[in-house]
Amino acid sequence: MTRKLYALCGTDRTRPFSPHVWKTKLSLAHKGLDFDVAPVGFTEIPKLEQGVTKIVPLLRDGEKLVSDSFDIALYLEEAYPERPTLFGGEGGKAMARFVEGWSQMTLHPPIGRIAIMDIHDSLEPVDRAYFRQSREKRFGTSLEATAAAGRADLETFSAKLEPLRHMLKFQPFIGGDRPLFADYIVFGALQWARIVSPHRLLAAGDVVSDWFERCLDLHDGLGRSVTAA
Amino acid sequence: MTRKLYALCGTDRTRPFSPHVWKTKLSLAHKGLDFDVAPVGFTEIPKLEQGVTKIVPLLRDGEKLVSDSFDIALYLEEAYPERPTLFGGEGGKAMARFVEGWSQMTLHPPIGRIAIMDIHDSLEPVDRAYFRQSREKRFGTSLEATAAAGRADLETFSAKLEPLRHMLKFQPFIGGDRPLFADYIVFGALQWARIVSPHRLLAAGDVVSDWFERCLDLHDGLGRSVTAA
Numbered sequence: 001m002t003r004k005l006y007a008l009c010g011t012d013r014t015r016p017f018s019p020h021v022w023k024t025k026l027s028l029a030h031k032g033l034d035f036d037v038a039p040v041g042f043t044e045i046p047k048l049e050q051g052v053t054k055i056v057p058l059l060r061d062g063e064k065l066v067s068d069s070f071d072i073a074l075y076l077e078e079a080y081p082e083r084p085t086l087f088g089g090e091g092g093k094a095m096a097r098f099v100e101g102w103s104q105m106t107l108h109p110p111i112g113r114i115a116i117m118d119i120h121d122s123l124e125p126v127d128r129a130y131f132r133q134s135r136e137k138r139f140g141t142s143l144e145a146t147a148a149a150g151r152a153d154l155e156t157f158s159a160k161l162e163p164l165r166h167m168l169k170f171q172p173f174i175g176g177d178r179p180l181f182a183d184y185i186v187f188g189a190l191q192w193a194r195i196v197s198p199h200r201l202l203a204a205g206d207v208v209s210d211w212f213e214r215c216l217d218l219h220d221g222l223g224r225s226v227t228a229a
Numbered sequence: 230m231t232r233k234l235y236a237l238c239g240t241d242r243t244r245p246f247s248p249h250v251w252k253t254k255l256s257l258a259h260k261g262l263d264f265d266v267a268p269v270g271f272t273e274i275p276k277l278e279q280g281v282t283k284i285v286p287l288l289r290d291g292e293k294l295v296s297d298s299f300d301i302a303l304y305l306e307e308a309y310p311e312r313p314t315l316f317g318g319e320g321g322k323a324m325a326r327f328v329e330g331w332s333q334m335t336l337h338p339p340i341g342r343i344a345i346m347d348i349h350d351s352l353e354p355v356d357r358a359y360f361r362q363s364r365e366k367r368f369g370t371s372l373e374a375t376a377a378a379g380r381a382d383l384e385t386f387s388a389k390l391e392p393l394r395h396m397l398k399f400q401p402f403i404g405g406d407r408p409l410f411a412d413y414i415v416f417g418a419l420q421w422a423r424i425v426s427p428h429r430l431l432a433a434g435d436v437v438s439d440w441f442e443r444c445l446d447l448h449d450g451l452g453r454s455v456t457a458a
Contacts (some may be wrong), residue, residue, distance in 0.1 A: 176320070
């Protein structure tokens with residue numbers, strides 16, 4: 001296999017949880033490309049491939065190394081143009097950046113707070129120390145205080161999904177009749193929550209829950225290859 | 230002129246303010262299509278063109294009548310395919326529905342609250358009565374109580390624009406290098422606020438403000454043809 005995807009994991013190497021890595025797993029499957037997953041802990045990332053990146057996903061495709069889930073999607077679209085499109089044209093490529101902005105600015109912060117102790121507890125000791133130090137610096141407070149703030153996020157999370165509910169009145173995927181990378185962007189955030197947190201953020205009967213289940217079914221149920229926490 | 234756009238106005242017929250009508254004005258200009266604007270009050274809408282619609286915009290294009298800004302954009306894209314695209318392909322068409330969902334679920338409610346008395350006061354007496362009754366039913370409280378809630382929205386509005394700020398790190402428009410209908414969707418919301426409310430929702434130096442100014446410049450400064458409140 002010439003294609004290798006470095007994926008963030010805790011002590012259980014079979015449960016990659018990074019939202020960004022999930023975007024890339026689905027992007028590769030969307031293009032019909034095989035890949036091996038190489039699980040890594042937080043503190044191993046800067047040592048990968050001669051220190052080429054500080055973030056995952058990192059994809060090796062033959063001689064090519066690409067990091068960042070959006071850059072990888074752009075790379076795959078250019079390198080494999082004859083395979084199913086990830087963007088549906090130039091407009092879709094541009095608007096996927098807005099979807100990324102919405103997902104990262106609206107969904108990631110509350111999920112990060114809700115799941116912060118679950119993530120911490122899932123890590124190897126060396127990665128726990130790194131995670132505590134970096135996240136306490138980022139949030140300006142202790143992990144425990146961030147987790148306490150996350151309890152309020154549980155109440156308000158569902159309301160943040162209203163833009164998706166509006167869109168789903170018209171079509172089954174953000175990409176229209178079929179999923180595109182924009183779907184994988186939002187799926188990645190909710191898959192992260194599904195894998196790391198025992199809290200269920202999507203209620204049965206919610207159209208967003210139906211959409212998420214459709215995404216879990218895609219590409220032979222790739223998203224279901226890791227069970228919910 | 231065979232093309233006529235019915236546009237919502239108050240007593241000043243030169244200041245159409247509907248966010249949805251602004252989306253269509255820019256869509257028509259984007260396609261390079263001339264049109265006459267026919268100003269109407271809220272209570273005139275159901276009487277237009279033999280009662281074909283309850284909402285504006287309503288576009289008459291020769292024999293064709295189309296209402297709803299998104300449906301009009303889809304119609305224009307199909308009817309005038311040789312002119313500049315409003316969507317940039319099928320992916321962009323689908324993702325514009327998500328942008329619409331975000332704009333209408335995230336930006337419209339606070340702008341509606343912030344500007345509710347300004348809108349009311351700008352209307353003809355017959356439209357004021359309709360507006361009060363319909364909005365008090367929609368919000369479940371008096372216009373005055375909704376306006377009071379809008380004062381809190383002023384504090385939190387800027388934070389809602391974070392998805393745009395993320396996108397603007399990569400490109401000058403939601404549509405990429407050039408504006409697309411998705412830009413006009415969000416522009417419409419902020420243009421509505423600009424025209425009806427003396428509150429300035431965008432701060433100088435904010436990248437969203439810079440983007441909005443770029444949108445005001447488009448199509449020979451069409452957005453600037455109505456001054457700020």
